[in-house]
Amino acid sequence: MNARQTRLNQMPEWTALGKHREQLGGTHLRELFAADPERGSRYTLQVGDLYLDHSKHLVTDETLALLRDLAAATGVAGLRDAMFRGEKINTTEDRAVLHTALRAPRDAVIEVDGENVVPAVHAVLDRMAAFSEKIRSGEWTGHTGRRIRNIVNIGIGGSDLGPAMAYEVLRSYTQRDLTFRFVSNVDGADLHEAVRDLDPAETLFIIASKTFTTIETITNATSARDWLLTNLRVGPDAVAKHFVALSTNAEKVSGFGIDTANMFEFWDWVGGRYSYDSAIGLSLMIAIGPDRFREMLDGFHLVDEHFRTAPAEANAPLLLGLLGVWYGAFFDAQSHAVLPYSHYLSKFTAYLQQLDMESNGKSVDRDGNPVDWQTGPVVWGTPGTNGQHAYYQLIHQGTKVIPADFIGFAKPVPSLLAGLVPQHDLLMANFFAQTQALAFGKTPEEVRAEGVAEELVAHKTFKGNHPTTTILAEELTPSVLGQLIALYEHKVFVQGAIWNIDSFDQWGVELGKVLAKKIEPVLTDGKGGEQLDSSTATLAGKYRTLRGR
Ligand SMILES: O=P(O)(O)OC[C@H]1O[C@H](O)[C@H](O)[C@@H](O)[C@@H]1O
Numbered sequence: 437m438n439a440r441q442t443r444l445n446q447m448p449e450w451t452a453l454g455k456h457r458e459q460l461g462g463t464h465l466r467e468l469f470a471a472d473p474e475r476g477s478r479y480t481l482q483v484g485d486l487y488l489d490h491s492k493h494l495v496t497d498e499t500l501a502l503l504r505d506l507a508a509a510t511g512v513a514g515l516r517d518a519m520f521r522g523e524k525i526n527t528t529e530d531r532a533v534l535h536t537a538l539r540a541p542r543d544a545v546i547e548v549d550g551e552n553v554v555p556a557v558h559a560v561l562d563r564m565a566a567f568s569e570k571i572r573s574g575e576w577t578g579h580t581g582r583r584i585r586n587i588v589n590i591g592i593g594g595s596d597l598g599p600a601m602a603y604e605v606l607r608s609y610t611q612r613d614l615t616f617r618f619v620s621n622v623d624g625a626d627l628h629e630a631v632r633d634l635d636p637a638e639t640l641f642i643i644a645s646k647t648f649t650t651i652e653t654i655t656n657a658t659s660a661r662d663w664l665l666t667n668l669r670v671g672p673d674a675v676a677k678h679f680v681a682l683s684t685n686a687e688k689v690s691g692f693g694i695d696t697a698n699m700f701e702f703w704d705w706v707g708g709r710y711s712y713d714s715a716i717g718l719s720l721m722i723a724i725g726p727d728r729f730r731e732m733l734d735g736f737h738l739v740d741e742h743f744r745t746a747p748a749e750a751n752a753p754l755l756l757g758l759l760g761v762w763y764g765a766f767f768d769a770q771s772h773a774v775l776p777y778s779h780y781l782s783k784f785t786a787y788l789q790q791l792d793m794e795s796n797g798k799s800v801d802r803d804g805n806p807v808d809w810q811t812g813p814v815v816w817g818t819p820g821t822n823g824q825h826a827y828y829q830l831i832h833q834g835t836k837v838i839p840a841d842f843i844g845f846a847k848p849v850p851s852l853l854a855g856l857v858p859q860h861d862l863l864m865a866n867f868f869a870q871t872q873a874l875a876f877g878k879t880p881e882e883v884r885a886e887g888v889a890e891e892l893v894a895h896k897t898f899k900g901n902h903p904t905t906t907i908l909a910e911e912l913t914p915s916v917l918g919q920l921i922a923l924y925e926h927k928v929f930v931q932g933a934i935w936n937i938d939s940f941d942q943w944g945v946e947l948g949k950v951l952a953k954k955i956e957p958v959l960t961d962g963k964g965g966e967q968l969d970s971s972t973a974t975l976a977g978k979y980r981t982l983r984g985r
Pocket of ligand 1: 595649709794942
């Protein structure tokens with residue numbers, strides 16, 4: 437990668453945006469809508485099944501043009517093309533960034549170090565499909581000959597959040613006679629609660645770890661193996677029928693005692709947080725079946741192609757990325773809310789937290805220089821209607837600028853209660869009402885006209901002017917999930933490209949891991965406490981006392 441010649445905030449395109457922001461001042465969305473009766477239909481994009489409305493953003497045609505100028509000046513398209521070509525754009529780890537190859541069609545050619553990686557991707561997908569069918573049909577049996585009915589995925593971070601999220605999203609597509617659990621936390625309570633009602637003879641553990649060195653996962657996997665062998669009263673040869681591994685590290689997998697014949701491979705050019713459409717998705721594939729899994733991959737690919745080829749004015753990930761840059765830099769927005777109006781998306785925002793915050797939570801640029809502009813926001817949110825009765829107060833009337841994404845669907849997922857009460861229209865009426873209230877608010881005059889006592893007018897006034905994106909699709913299908921995830925992946929990419937940071941490393945998680953290794957013997961044996969700072973040493977002592985040591 438060539439070092440960028442001019443720092444971001446010294447580029448003329450950046451300065452132009454700053455001036456434009458001053459001119460925009462406190463212009464209200466009410467004014468922008470009044471000035472352009474077509475705004476609500478003009479500021480929209482259709483990408484695959486996703487309809488995006490960005491009309492309720494604090495932008496004009498000029499803002500969008502200036503933002504696109506910034507994207508051009510910062511070389512977003514060039515970096516995008518380098519990513520798709522398999523160049524090593526993750527410079528601090530000297531790796532290609534090719535999650536897009538995981539959903540490329542069979543006949544695509546994508547080379548890393550001169551080798552086409554697509555055949556290997558499809559070979560693993562085919563093996564996953566054959567294995568999934570064996571579990572789904574009951575052909576694969578446990579050590580005692582009983583059919584597998586429980587699947588427990590053990591992994592953390594990218595080896596947990598993706599499959600756990602997607603399993604929830606696509607729950608209505610899952611095979612009902614199988615039980616799925618996802619264990620991540622090194623707190624033994626997580627595994628304990630996951631297995632306490634399971635019969636080990638019918639349980640398959642999927643150990644998901646890119647590196648196969650992650651202490652939480654290896655610890656949980658070891659406990660799971662002990663639980664299985666102890667409860668089945670069998671020897672280690674039972675492991676082969678009850679444990680499979682998803683990893684890039686065959687040596688460590690076989691060191692753990694899992695036959696590499698039961699390992700599903702992926703590669704170092706797949707980042708952990710970009711991996712659930714790789715072998716890491718095995719639990720999901722077992723749950724929804726290979727055909728649905730492939731539909732999901734096609735959804736990813738559709739948005740990959742859109743991102744790669746759509747012109748800047750119609751490029752959805754580019755637009756969403758630019759809007760985030762705009763609010764971070766020129767409105768001092770610190771956070772970004774993702775508010776799905778679908779219960780199935782209950783883990784969606786947690787998934788996006790890793791995708792976005794681990795990718796763009798950086799404070800040095802690609803050349804190691806400190807940045808003096810905002811990088812990735814705090815991403816947060818839960819399903820919308822629940823949030824309305826909890827934290828939406830702060831979004832409506834607090835002092836912070838919180839851009840938000842609202843995600844909703846026209847058709848409900850089939851329900852046992854369908855047709856009894858029109859619940860879905862009520863859900864979606866809330867969805868539309870919230871973005872309307874956030875954008876347009878309620879003026880003091882409107883409040884007074886309702887006869888509200890003067891001393892309460894200020895309290896009942898809604899300033900409005902809170903920016904939102906609305907993403908609407910017909911139905912939450914596997915393909916639509918793939919489309920949504922790819923949309924956010926590429927949005928994060930665009931922002932990292934503009935901010936000139938490496939969105940694909942995660943050095944910030946290392947220090948805590950190293951320190952935990954040093955602290956553990958202090959807690960267990962009381963040794964080495966003198967090397968700790970006085971706060972941590974006192975806390976460790978307090979812990980030991982409470983623990984009765
Ligand atoms: O899949 P693994 O190698 O076990 O890694 C699991 C997770 O832990 C790491 O510490 C990283 O922060 C994550 O990016 C990764 O997804």
